[in-house]
Amino acid sequence: MVVKRAPGAPRRVTILGSTGSVGTQTIDLVARDPGAFAVEALTANRNVALLAKQAKALNARLAVVADPACYAELKAALSGTGIEAAAGPQAVAEAAARTDADWVMAAIVGAAGLEPTLAAVRRGASVAFANKEVLVCAGALMMEEVKAHGATLLPVDSEHNAIYQVFDFKHPQRVRRLILTASGGPFRTKDRAFMATATREQAVAHPTWDMGAKISVDSATLMNKGLELIEARFLFDMPEDRIDVLVHPQSVIHSMVEYVDGSVLAQLGTPDMRIPIAYTLAWPDRMETPAQRLDLSKARELTFEEPDLERFPALRLARAALQSGGGAPTILSAANEVAVEAFLDRRIGFLDIERVVEATLEALPHQRLGDLEAVRATDAQARRVAAEHLGRVRA
């Protein structure tokens, strides 16, 4: 159930992952137009200082940290403000379930976002959807929930947001294929010998987008494009063999839809996540953003190339997981989360990420996951197996 807004009343929003890269950019847009938005709840994992600052600045009703150990600090930071404080994964999901907010930003990173996103979907909210790992780990089941509860998923990922803007939902049979563009990441022109010794700092230095650490590493391996391929398959109900990936280093064309008559429609813009976030915040309307305007007369060139699956096997692994079906995407994403975390902690090398993912996919059966319980169990099992493989690649 979602509380209906009176005409002209501010849109009441909840931001899951408000302290992250997508979360802070959402806050930036909301704070620029205080008459248009009111904040119900904000959530973070452990960043109490920023969460409390955001909650006070936007006069949120509730602030939640996922880590229960941070509760006392949050409570103290909010004392005397009247803002409710809560902690724990269950409290994050309860924040998402609060019916006063008709719009929820799902910007938690990783499968930790599954329960809160589900809670927002199950009450039929408009969900601005950044947390791609949720659709990768539970795609078909999540889309069934969206349908059953009349929720609206508004894609935030710039590629899927671009497709959403030009996709003919009334006549999907007119669409021949989707073309996801990819910047190619920081190692687009590097060889495998370079990548073998790549550091955390080199991997997170994305050439066109400023993002959180996990998605930045995913962009460097091209696993991010693989996760997006799986996300697109479920969001747009498009078979895997009709979704192509094209490397476009300037990140101006954010993705394309090819129609049966040969027309190709695209959405373009400067690489600023506030543009797709604003699209979802104002939907079905449009709103102003401070993003730099696109001036094509100054864009010296727009170039395109095929992704190199030899140098970037993660994209191949993701496509193979989607073809294999069943729990394979769940395993892929869980193993990738474990491996990327280990790389960010400097426990394994950059190329070990793909090794851990591949070994985990090989070690486990890809059976059909009939319900969310099966998804959770497969995710947990894949994390255990991936953790074992971390030890082996290190040896």
Ligand SMILES: NC(=O)c1ccc[n+]([C@@H]2O[C@H](COP(=O)([O-])OP(=O)(O)OC[C@H]3O[C@@H](n4cnc5c(N)ncnc54)[C@H](OP(=O)(O)O)[C@@H]3O)[C@@H](O)[C@H]2O)c1
């Ligand atoms: N960044 C981008 O430009 C971009 C673009 C497209 C899609 N996305 C997708 O959007 C999602 C968020 O990305 P991001 O770059 O914004 O990530 P990020 O900067 O790492 O932020 C992640 C957010 O999730 C919170 N969080 C982390 N672990 C949590 C847990 N176990 N339970 C509850 N909350 C948790 C973090 O809280 P703390 O701050 O307390 O750790 C933070 O608020 C990802 O799925 C990513 O793939 C991001």
